[in-house]
Amino acid sequence: MEPSKNxxxxxxKPYNSLEQExxxxxxxxxxxxxxxxxxxxxxxxxxxxxxxxxxLPPPNVTGTLHMGHxxxxxxxxxxxxxxxxxxxxxxxxxxxxxxxxxxxxKVEETLYKEEKKTRHDIGxxxxxxxxxxxxxxxxxxxxxxxxxxxxxxxxSRYAYTMDETRYKAVMTAFVRMYxxxxxxxxxxxxxxxxxxxxTVSDEExxxxxxxxxxxxxxxxxxxxxTVRPETKFGxxxxxMHPDDKRYEQYKHGEVIELEWINGPITATIIKDKAxxxxxxxxxxxxxxxxxxxxxxxxxxxxxxxEPVIDDRGILLPIAGEFAGQHIKKARPMIVAKMAEKGLLVxxxxxxxxxxxxxSRGGGTIEPQIKKQWWLGVDREFTINHSEVPSIPLGSKTxxxxxxxxxxxxxxxxxxxxxxEKVYFHWAENLxxxxxxxxxxxxxxxxxxxxxxxxxCGLEAPEGEGWEQDRDTxxxxxxxxxWTFSTLGWPNETEDxxxxxxxxxxxxxxxxxxxxxxxxxxxxxxxxxxxxxxxVYLHGLVRDGQGRKMSKSLGNIINPLDxxxxxxxxATRLSLIIGAQIGNDLKLSEDRVRGYKxxxxxxxxxxxxxxxxxxILDLIPNELNPEDEELLRExxxxxxxxxxxxxxxxxxxxxxxxxxxxxxRFADEIIEESKATLKSDxxxxxxxxxxxxxxxxxxSLKLLHPFMPFVTEAIWQQLPSKESNLLMVAKWPHPAxxxxxxxxx
RNA sequence: GCACGCUUAGCUCAGUUGGUAGAGCAUCUCGUUUACACCGAGAGGGUCGCAGGUUCAAGUCCUGCAGCGUGCACCA
Numbered sequence: 180m181e182p183s184k185n186x187x188x189x190x191x192k193p194y195n196s197l198e199q200e201x202x203x204x205x206x207x208x209x210x211x212x213x214x215x216x217x218x219x220x221x222x223x224x225x226x227x228x229x230x231x232x233x234x235l236p237p238p239n240v241t242g243t244l245h246m247g248h249x250x251x252x253x254x255x256x257x258x259x260x261x262x263x264x265x266x267x268x269x270x271x272x273x274x275x276x277x278x279x280x281x282x283x284x285k286v287e288e289t290l291y292k293e294e295k296k297t298r299h300d301i302g303x304x305x306x307x308x309x310x311x312x313x314x315x316x317x318x319x320x321x322x323x324x325x326x327x328x329x330x331x332x333x334x335s336r337y338a339y340t341m342d343e344t345r346y347k348a349v350m351t352a353f354v355r356m357y358x359x360x361x362x363x364x365x366x367x368x369x370x371x372x373x374x375x376x377x378t379v380s381d382e383e384x385x386x387x388x389x390x391x392x393x394x395x396x397x398x399x400x401x402x403x404x405t406v407r408p409e410t411k412f413g414x415x416x417x418x419m420h421p422d423d424k425r426y427e428q429y430k431h432g433e434v435i436e437l438e439w440i441n442g443p444i445t446a447t448i449i450k451d452k453a454x455x456x457x458x459x460x461x462x463x464x465x466x467x468x469x470x471x472x473x474x475x476x477x478x479x480x481x482x483x484x485e486p487v488i489d490d491r492g493i494l495l496p497i498a499g500e501f502a503g504q505h506i507k508k509a510r511p512m513i514v515a516k517m518a519e520k521g522l523l524v525x526x527x528x529x530x531x532x533x534x535x536x537x538s539r540g541g542g543t544i545e546p547q548i549k550k551q552w553w554l555g556v557d558r559e560f561t562i563n564h565s566e567v568p569s570i571p572l573g574s575k576t577x578x579x580x581x582x583x584x585x586x587x588x589x590x591x592x593x594x595x596x597x598x599e600k601v602y603f604h605w606a607e608n609l610x611x612x613x614x615x616x617x618x619x620x621x622x623x624x625x626x627x628x629x630x631x632x633x634x635c636g637l638e639a640p641e642g643e644g645w646e647q648d649r650d651t652x653x654x655x656x657x658x659x660x661w662t663f664s665t666l667g668w669p670n671e672t673e674d675x676x677x678x679x680x681x682x683x684x685x686x687x688x689x690x691x692x693x694x695x696x697x698x699x700x701x702x703x704x705x706x707x708x709x710x711x712x713x714v715y716l717h718g719l720v721r722d723g724q725g726r727k728m729s730k731s732l733g734n735i736i737n738p739l740d741x742x743x744x745x746x747x748x749a750t751r752l753s754l755i756i757g758a759q760i761g762n763d764l765k766l767s768e769d770r771v772r773g774y775k776x777x778x779x780x781x782x783x784x785x786x787x788x789x790x791x792x793x794i795l796d797l798i799p800n801e802l803n804p805e806d807e808e809l810l811r812e813x814x815x816x817x818x819x820x821x822x823x824x825x826x827x828x829x830x831x832x833x834x835x836x837x838x839x840x841x842x843r844f845a846d847e848i849i850e851e852s853k854a855t856l857k858s859d860x861x862x863x864x865x866x867x868x869x870x871x872x873x874x875x876x877x878s879l880k881l882l883h884p885f886m887p888f889v890t891e892a893i894w895q896q897l898p899s900k901e902s903n904l905l906m907v908a909k910w911p912h913p914a915x916x917x918x919x920x921x922x923x
Numbered sequence: 924g925c926a927c928g929c930u931u932a933g934c935u936c937a938g939u940u941g942g943u944a945g946a947g948c949a950u951c952u953c954g955u956u957u958a959c960a961c962c963g964a965g966a967g968g969g970u971c972g973c974a975g976g977u978u979c980a981a982g983u984c985c986u987g988c989a990g991c992g993u994g995c996a997c998c999a
Contacts, residue, residue: 192958192959453999458998604995605994688993725991757936757937763993765934765936772961780958783958783959784958784959787959790957828939830937834936837947850963
């Protein structure tokens with residue numbers, strides 16, 4: 180094969196992504212342009228340029244990169260690179276999350292496996308030390324993986340949820356919300372995980388279908404049903420709907436005597452609308468200490484609330500002869516005794532119902548009454564700073580109201596729009612948030628006790644005998660502060676003034692409730708600003724058949740494998756094209772392979788264009804009308820791409836460049852110019868050369884946000900270029916090309 | 924149960940105010956010419972889930988239904 184005249188030696192074929200990507204990464208790192216300060220310093224960005232900022236949703240320190248991360252990184256990096264090239268002062272701030280529950284249970288698991296010890300055997304200090312070692316080691320892995328996707332993150336601003344600045348932010352936030360009366364301590368029913376021995380927030384609960392026997396029991400004159408006979412010892416209230424005709428003769432507050440598990444008891448009739456007339460006999464007994472609904476009924480009627488089961492699932496003395504036993508073991512024995520006493524009417528062996536479990540790898544939730552710290556979402560406070568429309572400074576408001584107004588007023592736009600409905604529904608039904616966790620790893624609650632005294636502050640109070648609360652904060656509390664804690668809050672830093680509110684929050688729709696809502700309420704309270712102007716919710720990455728990727732199905736596609744085999748550019752594109760905002764994406768290896776071919780195609784287009792022997796002295800100032808029209812077409816495409824990105828339709832933008840570069844530029848424009856290039860008309864040849872060169876430049880720029888590696892690698896081969904790195908070249912604009920003064 | 928989403932070529936999906944159905948992959952045929960076989964030229968393939976309605980005109984708007992998916996709520 181005859182080599183083309185002008186092709187640089189290392190412009191090898193085919194395109195070797197592995198080799199080039201490593202080179203480009205070090206080139207970018209040396210350039211330092213991911214840091215907006217460097218861009219301003221080196222004159223790439225105007226000092227007073229408009230800002231564009233994104234804070235990376237921090238991956239779990241102990242995790243490894245999965246396709247969901249890869250999609251997130253691709254989307255955010257496209258937005259970032261595009262705006263940087265457009266001249267915005269652009270910041271993409273990286274970070275990692277300590278993920279308290281997940282991390283602590285992982286370390287505890289290892290501890291038990293390797294040394295047969297529990298955290299109580301080694302103590303708090305010791306466990307935290309081990310967690311530290313563990314997180315430090317795995318932090319490096321995840322950071323390296325983030326980089327390999329081509330993410331142009333500003334590592335000089337890296338934040339970790341447990342580092343000093345963030346710790347201070349969390350403490351300050353807690354104290355301020357406590358002082359405003361929003362954070363309070365109270366005995367309420369919580370979701371208790373007996374396995375991990377901690378409370379769990381409502382959002383972290385996952386309902387799982389389970390089949391259990393369903394027991395119909397004779398409770399005096401009534402028939403009641405239950406899957407959990409072991410909770411029934413304390414049941415001394417019998418509830419029915421006030422309008423239920425069948426039970427008209429029973430009056431609210433009436434007392435009846437009946438024989439129960441451990442002997443005769445006195446039961447009180449309660450009429451409450453919570454009883455469903457359609458279900459079973461329409462009558463139920465309640466266990467207020469171990470059921471949210473029962474607890475609410477008890478509160479409405481001011482009833483006694485007696486615990487039956489302890490933290491570990493052991494029956495309390497109220498269970499009589501069964502006290503001290505674990506509920507699982509006691510259940511069949513209790514049923515047997517009831518049957519013996521004639522209290523068991525019948526059993527439905529295969530009753531399907533939903534059981535609450537801790538989605539963070541914990542056990543089955545047992546509701547318990549506990550003294551915990553809470554964030555009150557309906558508590559009124561006076562807002563001290565506000566830039567949010569419809570929330571005037573100094574007005575009285577609540578966190579719930581803030582959530583509503585922030586989105587209603589369009590200060591925050593949620594995309595896709597349909598999630599706004601979900602958001603409002605959720606925000607309206609929000610309950611107080613249980614903040615305290617009985618974990619050791621996390622931000623410790625800044626409250627100290629001495630006898631009946633309670634002190635909340637940043638530092639331990641003066642004097643002897645104070646003891647700090649032993650609990651830590653729910654990990655989402657610190658996450659809620661993320662857009663501003665990462666910028667240095669509570670200090671009034673330059674970064675905070677420049678980059679907050681952030682422009683876009685990009686994350687999976689599955690954590691809308693966990694995270695997005697908390698960020699909004701906490702950010703408006705603390706800074707008076709919304710945390711972000713746009714919420715971009717991406718879908719789940721599924722396998723080729725639309726199934727969730729999971730270990731048990733063995734259908735996980737590992738992004739790092741894809742990078743090794745097909746390159747990061749191909750991996751990125753496969754996650755963008757066809758992925759409309761908010762919709763799940765079906766990803767197969769074939770897709771990724773297809774885009775690898777595209778990377779190679781771009782490489783070859785460049786070889787062809789650059790390989791042309793330039794007739795330098797003959798390059799005209801003006802192109803042939805025909806070539807000029809082709810250039811104008813490219814600029815129309817640039818405008819179209821910009822428009823798609825500005826409206827967050829990255830899928831359409833990517834598809835449009837892909838189609839143009841391959842099927843218009845390569846298949847038609849280049850093919851049709853071959854004849855002219857071979858001819859001996861120097862003016863026509865020069866015009867073609869210039870046109871091809873210009874279109875190549877435009878194509879590289881348009882492709883760069885989507886496929887940063889190949890495009891940068893080609894840019895490095897250009898004989899002359901406007902900037903050393905394509906990463907900071909100017910986004911196509913007609914005035915900057917050979918096309919001057921002509922309307923596009 | 925309530926809410927939301929999806930249903931368009933074999934597969935994955937576009938189709939922005941209604942105006943003659945589109946792309947990529949896959950399939951088949953042909954082809955080595957200034958880059959690229961990780962390529963090029965061409966072809967076949969769709970009653971746009973079903974049933975109504977509005978309209979001169981519906982993949983697009985309205986109503987109902989079905990299948991699939993997701994979220995929320997749940998029954999003691």
